[in-house]
Amino acid sequence: MTPDCRIAVVIPSFLVRDQILQVIAGIGQEVGWIYVVDDACPEQTGAWVRERCRDPRVVVVTHAHNQGVGGATLTGYRHAIASGADAVVKLDGDGQMDPALILRIAGPLLAGQADYAKGNRFHRLAFTRGMPWLRLAGNALLSFMTKLSSGYWQITDPTNGFTAIRRELLAELELERITRRYFFESDLLYHLNQLRAVVVDVPMQARYEGEPSSLRPLGVIGPFLRGHLHNTMRRVGYSYLLRGFSVASIELGLGALLLLAGTVFGLWQWMASSDSGVPATAGTVMLAALPVIVGVQMLLSWLNFDVAAEPRLPVHALLGDRQSSQSDNGSTEKKNAG
Incomplete structure (x- = not known):
């Protein structure tokens, strides 16, 4: 060597x-x-x-x-x-x-x-x-x-x-x-x-x-899908709720809620219109479409933030300094105890 x-x-x-x-x-x-x-x-x-x-x-x-x-x-x-x-x-x-x-x-x-x-x-x-x-x-x-x-x-x-x-x-x-x-x-x-x-x-x-x-x-499709879904939920929850709550956190939560609400309301009105044979009014259509449009825009804005938030500065030097400091402190404590 x-x-x-x-x-x-x-x-x-x-x-x-x-x-x-x-x-x-x-x-x-x-x-x-x-x-x-x-x-x-x-x-x-x-x-x-x-x-x-x-x-x-x-x-x-x-x-x-x-x-x-x-x-x-x-x-x-x-x-x-x-x-x-x-x-x-x-x-x-x-x-x-x-x-x-x-x-x-x-x-x-x-x-x-x-x-x-x-x-x-x-x-x-x-x-x-x-x-x-x-x-x-x-x-x-x-x-x-x-x-x-x-x-x-x-x-x-x-x-x-x-x-x-x-x-x-x-x-x-x-x-x-x-x-x-x-x-x-x-x-x-x-x-x-x-x-x-x-x-x-x-x-x-x-x-x-x-x-x-x-x-x-x-044979690995199922495990990979479960693993990625699990890690996505953990990463999003930790990064946007516990560690770094920001405007992007609001965009993600509110955007997902609006998209879900608009989709559910639109499907409900579509089924009701199909059963009754009466076409939905323009106002009803807009009431379903607007939350979906706004929700998608907010999610795209969050996605743009997430892409830009990718780590850029290496952390190994900081970790190395911290580990060295902990090692030095441990050695000092042992000497004092002796």
Whole structure:
């Protein structure tokens, strides 16, 4: 390990024994720590790495029970907190992510420009060549849902697992509250927004060479919808009621109420008119349409505010200063007690 190493890598491993050694071999000397997390893999990937890998940077951690990609990544994060790294990169072990891009992914964090970075396979049209059409369609839908639930409106490709996070944020996040299955990346974005972390996309091109994907789109539609709805309600309630009540909060609440009231009243009058055969008066139509129009305008105004409120200033420096201060205070207390 060279003195200027500032990056740690976490590799969650499940059914990747044939690819894992090549992935590790491709990791450059800019990385000082490599944590391979065997997520109760039936192929015993962890034992395979221990027996055949001679890289002194590698630490193998094995789960007794499968916890999902999120659970394996969080285990790696907990180990990385104790390292001296500034940025912790999550790299899948199936070979679809190029280890040569590690420095590019971690670059905005090391430069102090962001707190969290993620790959974006949709930055250029050419990047999507070879990508299965089902993934293209699914990511388009998931991108919008994630923007709404996380508050990060400028990001795309939310399920991209090639990520980097500042170590200071790992120490601040409530890791035990982050979901451990396929919703992990999206749920992490919600939790990062609560810390007001700056998130950026980094252009990258995925590699598809016939590796099987363990993600079954039809099987995760329900959990993803529930997760995004839950996080949207939590984010809106916390950001616009508890933490930052403002004019936008009034626009959101009143706009939703007017839209709902106008829609219900209009449907009620339409059904009444259909049953009686008597057309509704112009005044009745306007009485239903006006709340809908005003409600939509207010919701659009709130949406504009929400997009503009996306975090812009990195927080890792402030968190690092606070953590250092707490550590110093703890040391002082121990000395005084002694």
